[in-house]
Amino acid sequence: MGSEPSNPENEGGPDDRSLLRAAQQGDVEAFGVLVTKYRTRIHAVIFSIIRNEEEAWDLSQDAFLRAWKSLGSFRGGSSFYTWIYRIATNAALDWLRRRKNAPTVPYEETVATAADPVADAAETAPARRLEAAEIRNRIDAALRDLTPEHRAVIVLKEIEGMQYHEIAEAVGCSIGTVMSRLFYARRRLQAMLKDVRDEL
């Protein structure tokens, strides 16, 4: 997709490897540069998965602190970019599991049987342009309808523009699983948000 966000590693400034090496040697300032570089993206990912701004801020903090504490064990098998996304995604998924607000029925089973929220929404939505807050609420509702795992995959793909192998690494599953989750999540979301798109 042409509008995909770029990999932050390709942006200017010191490269991640040298910052990481310095941070591994105890350089807090170097780690601070990495935090500055990734904080908004990590926050966006966590928020998009858990749909709670306040908690997203705290979880982002925890993700970076967890990364700092684990710097010694990071051997550079993957990039810092995918590593920190993995930590953040796990933090968000763990939070959701603790909250137990995930759908209990596997998503694949709900596709065929769930009532069509698109049709309901289209009938009740007044003919006017939606406010940003309303759109946010509709997106929240649509994403909450997905399991945390489906949510994580679509967020990493559509919001972060990650490659399939990067998503697989960040979520800790195979590329085939990523494809499968993404297929259902894309189909479901585009159906649920049809009326929102139509009114924009």
Added chain:
Amino acid sequence: MNSEERYNRWIDDTLPDREHAALQSALAQQGISGTEREAVIATGKLLRQHVPAMEHADPFLEQILDRIRSERAANVRNSTRRPAGNSLAWSGFGFATLAVVGFFLLIPKPWTHVPPSEVYSVWAESDAVSAVAVHTPDHSAFVVWLDGLDYIPADHAIQ
């Protein structure tokens, strides 16, 4: 390539030409219309447009760095305290070991029983002087004990 991967690569516009025929049949089988691609792309754009901007980005960084520094300071404090704590633990261990060893030294040890010294002979030359010959098996030695003799200085010249 399975139908799910084919679908995703079609959305991403990375589907090889040779897969297009298979895609069309898969789309028809699953009742997916040709406009779905645009719909999915527009949905992705909608998601990206409505991610709230991160608030308090500067305090976010400062708070992380503060937490790292305070944890690091706490670790340093703990590591400097650790030898004192360790020496106390080692002292306790040493005392306990000594107590156990002392206890075993003091109690009778039947498994290391040494027969008592054996008196071989006792005789008395006079009322004042007596002699006892004793064998001590633990030292493998004979001891002759004389009692009642006058004191003889060490520098007394033997004549």
